[in-house]
Each structure stands twice: as structure tokens, then as C-alpha cells.
Amino acid sequence: MEVGSKFLWKDQIVDRNQVTINIFDRGYNFGDGIYEVIHIYNGKLFTCREHLERLFNSAARIELNLGKTFEQVNELVNKLVQTNEVDHGHLYLQITRGDNDLRWHGFRFYADQEAVFHGYTCKYPRNTAKIETPVNAITTEDLRGSMCDVKSLNLLPNVLAMHQAQKQNVQMAILVRDNIVTEEKSNNVIIVKDGILYTHPDGKHILPGITKLVIKRICQQTGIPYIEKAVTLEELYSADEVLTVSTNAEVVSIKSIDNQPIGNADRGEVARRIQELYEDEIVKSCGGIFNMNG
Secondary structure, three states: OEEOOEEEEOOEEEEHHHOOOOOOEHHHHHOOEEEEEEEEEOOEEOOHHHHHHHHHHHHHHOOOOOOOOHHHHHHHHHHHHHHOOOOOEEEEEEEEOOEOOOOOOOOOOHHHOOOEEEEEEEEOOOEHHHHHOOEEEEEEEOOOOOOOOOOEOOOHHHHHHHHHHHHOOOOEEEEEEOOEEEEEOOEEEEEEEOOEEEEOOOEOOEOOOHHHHHHHHHHHHHOOOEEEOOEEHHHHHOOOEEEEEEOOOEEEEEEEEOOEEOOOOOOOHHHHHHHHHHHHHHHHHHOOOOOEOO
16 A cells, blocks of 8 residues: 555645644544545546535534635545546545644634644555455444544544454454444445345434445445345344445455354355446446456
8 A cells, every 4th residue: 555645734735744733733632523535446536526525514513614615625635636646545534623722622613713634645456356255243332422423533432343353353343232233343334134235324323424325326226125224233143144335445245243154154146236336336437447356
């Protein structure tokens, strides 16, 4: 993975050594900020509009004044991708509420805020073999709060869930709240039962995933049954297929959860079909897709 030589810092595209973070930056002190990760295919940001719409929604939810229009942010992120000449990879964009000159919980009123933008790109080949290989998962308690629909910098529960997965030598940690499956630590969860896709409806306990949104549109266009409903832990274990979906991982199959096999413990027909249709959407939007097997 190659990090681009140029970074977005505030309003400019600069060298890395020109990025200087104030020790009292509220993102550093409080996690007071938001972020987005956007995948790059064929040199283009896939679903950029949807990601930026979510970014602006997150900003509104926490009363963060971005100080820029949608068009200005769109221009900045696309300029960064072009400057770093990324054909395939992803862009990370983070915005904090800036600094208060000292550590203080209160923040400036909306009109007086000066948001700090920071972004970079990562370049790497697309690994189809990794996408197509089923993985193992555990379940763990969802310790997050009730603002999961905001893509904020506060990710400690997600980090701890990932650590639990690492300790058990598995790749995924599926979060469960009061016997209801919410999402995976960094992916939305979709289960398949009798050919029907089920996923938790958007709300305060899950992130409104962009990949999940694309899959919903695909299902509506192709007639694949897609239902938004809360899924219980028992329904998760008894599913024919379990998928995790996200910007960077795309569509991943889960072959076991808590050492219990899911379906035939392989990548199922529905996962293959959804991935195929998802790739069609990428090609339509970006004009091409790069692959690397192995």
C-alpha cells in the first residue's frame, strides 16, 4: 500500500511535512470530528456524491460548520486523487472542529467555528482473491452509544471489537445489542435466508453504509428480495449466508461465526451474484475496474 506524497491540509494540497496538527485540536483531544473513506476505481471516486452527502449529514448532526460548500469539498477530494495519480485505492477525509487554544469540552458557536480538513490517498491493486475468500467471525457486545449514524472519529468500541477478533484469530467482529445484530465493527451485515436479504434498518444504532445503499438499489432494480428488519442472533447463526459489506472490502462472505459454520461454510450463490452486480455498478460509474488475483 502506497500513501500518496501529497496531502489535503485545510484548503491546500501540500507535502506531508507541511501538515502540522495543533496539540489542542479537538479531534486529537476529544475525537470531535467526522470522516469518510471513499474507494477509487480507475482513477475515479466511486459513489463520491453519496459519501459526501453522508459527510454533510454527519456534520449537521454534531453542529459542525464545515465552512465549505458541497461543490468545494468535492473539488478538493477529486483534486487530491488526481494529484497523487491514484488508479486504484482509497481516499481518507477527516474534518475536526479545530482548536480552542486549550482543552475544554465546550466548543465555539457554529458561525465562529473553523473546521480543519485533512485527507490522504492510499494506492494499491484490487485483490479479487481476497474479496472472494470467505472469512471467520465472532460476535461481541455492541458497546457503542446511540449516535452510530454519525461517522465520527470516536471508534474506541470498534477498535476493541477488532482486538477481540484478533485475539481469537478471526477476521470479523459482529456487534450484538440486546440479542439484535447491529453491524460488524467496520462493515454492515446482511444475512440471506431462503433467497431473501435481511439487514438492520438505518437508525441511531448503525452507520448508513454506502455499499449497503448501492446493494439496496441493485436489489430493487433486479427484483432480488431485500428487507430491512432487525435480525436476532439466532437468525444470524441459522442464515444460509452472511455477508459483510463496506467501501473497501466490498462484499465478503462469512463462513463461520463463533465457531459455528454458516450455510455450507463457503461463498454462496447470493454473495457471488451481489458482488457481480456491484462490480457492474463500479464499471458504470468509473468506466473500468482493476483486478489482481493472489
